[in-house]
Amino acid sequence: MENAAGPRDRTRGMVAVLALAGIVAAAMQTLVIPFLGLFPQLLHTTPANASWLVTATVLTAAVVTPVSGRLGDLYGKRRMMLICSGPLFAGSVICALANSLPPMLVGRALQGVGTSLIPLGMSLLRDVLPPERLGSAVALISSSLGIGTALGLPIAATVAEHADRHVLFWGAAAMNAVVAALIWLKIPVTPGRPEGRFDHVGAIGLSAALVCLLLGVSKGADWGWGSGVTLGLLGAAAVLLFAWGRWELRTTDPLVDLRVAAGRTVLLTNGVSLAIGFAMYAQGLIVPQLLQLPRETGYGLGQSMLHMGLWMAPAGLMMMLFSPLGARLSAARGPKTTLVTGSLVIALAYGSSTVLLGSPWTLVIVTCVCNIGVALAYGAIPALIMGAVPRTETASANGFNTLMRSVGSSVSSAVVGVVLAQLSTDFGGRHIPSEGGFRTGMLIGCGVALLAAAVAATIPSARPRKAPATPVDQAATPSPAPAR
Template structure:
């Protein structure tokens, strides 16, 4: 007789647990951004040091997202999901109690390990859900990352005003602990495993070039783009990246299979992810700042942290609705058209910000369009990658896609920071042209993303033979396993 513990948990219960994990991680991506000055003041440090609260999280998440996704493919996604959520909870606890900026920065690095939640979520959905439910579930989970980013901007101000900045970490910790316990008890272990050992050398090389690239990009504006430190970091990244690719290509047990990365659908969607990440994460960083510019500057609305978050609430709602609709739309039209529409709407909404930003209603309408676009594109990217790779590669493939979005976001934010502040006034407030030129750059990246989306090949059904390079790459992957 089969015991209750042997029965598979209903996929809908599993889905709720997974969404809790994704929500807690995505909240921590954005809630800290608007209140960095408050944190710097409370912990008696300068703004440059306080920015490491963001940088440490970015570097850690970029390193651990693909690694944990790959380890999950090999040793079990449920085990690694509990591990990632536990790290997120521990990091949040330490951050909430941090007595100094150094401890807070270290805690944020621990939180970054939780980046593995997203690829593990996609892998578990593919393993456990009925085939017809996979696209919708992946779409909602992917869009929730953008939704959480928006909710974080909305909640940051009220939480700090009503309680303290410590609750920016207490709240995600509570959610994460609940998700970790529920995952350990309710989420079944994945039946799909990839044989072979964990390639530690590849993981170290991946970490090295990612840290070099992202540290150079994130600190270039403050250290100086021509400084010895930044140039050395970029040179190191340029050397280590091809070394990593070559090592992975020759490895019998690669961390990231280069044959998988060469699948046409995968590399084209990853290129879209890079371009799209440049726009979306830059908007999360700079729209609140734009809304908070004092009206005396001749533009902006003088909004408080709380008010700027509320003005962006329609954007978050639109992202959530797009995520809910994405599964049905993908089933009817396919994920590729959704990706194109999402990128095109991003270009349209950003162009609106360039041309018309004098009235509050204009900015609200434009950011709402952006929110809907983010939801569609995130869902479509996730689905296209998941559908394009063998089931045993789901974690690492979606992890690399998420990672490439993060790299794009770091590059976009650095470029936008340089453009926006290039003509700052004596009081340090950027001139209006800085913002309009910065937004114009993002119109270009979103337009390029839409163009690339037109050339993304589509995997119709993995149970059928699809002729061409896509099928050849998949056959090579199958043979390698």
């Protein structure tokens, strides 16, 4: 019995390490949000410049994630996870030491590299876990993106209330050091495909296109949607993406195999991922503002920053609790069913907000139900992707899918920001979002979630393969290595 249990215990520990790595990396996205109002004074800069501390992380994550995924396929996922954990640690230390904007921007950009740990971890599991355990493990790692994002906010809010930002980033550095050590000790070496070549031209082209696209989307409200800079960036992104696509179709070792990505399952799943990323982020923008606005507005709930973070915390825990349920549903009914169900649950959460915006407790219900849906969807998405791509393309395909979620979040920030800015009201001499603006934003989230469910319903159902695994696949699936 001990011999039978040993490998299982080791793989459980490995899954726990990968989940922790994903949660810590994702938490870096929301770590600075409670401090955004304080950074202009702390860093001697303007509010517009301080907002780059969020944008820098998003841009780096978008650029690095598909590149690191491809490198993981070529040279090994564990190796790339260790490489990505280095900038994550260094960025936290730089932020802890910084007292001005430029080094903080450098540190925040380096922290964005950590997002790559999530798709790399999911892909590594395909190499080392037996099929019967793969679904639940991948669901947990995939959900870590939402868990970390949700938990980062209350943790940072607590620190902001009782300490200062230096404590926050030193704590982040310590956690990142622990994660790197655990990856080194507990994660087995996985084979790469060193005979393949890395597509440098494709990497540069996609990076340039993403920077233009995400800068235009995330900064359009500040610069003006009709300004020359915004339109120029969006136009450049369109041209670069077209040129990049032509290059990827012609090169022999593309960064992203667009022929595989254009397959119906992968294409539709990536489209749903973009919509789910939008829907998840919308409530994360609206609910904290509703909680913190003064009660005198008639719809604000007058909570402090700390209490706001605590009210938001249960939503992240829901993702952790319900990701195994999504895996069981996928095993019984298929990941397509789970994805449709998750999308409908998100739509239900947003729809219920029309009558549940009156108290902190009812808002907790909205955010918890929404994140239950996200947990179901996020667990099903990588299962659909990995079931439709070759083993040698797993990390690259998961990295590109994670990118789609990030693009959805960026578009959500822009759209909801415009809605709240346009539907505003005057309160004490300053413009704040009106109750109608919040309700409109929630209804948009509902509509996007319903669209995601409709698209997910058209994904082809997977057919079980009766053919035995090929020698290549057998060689690429080693037995779980003993812990180091």
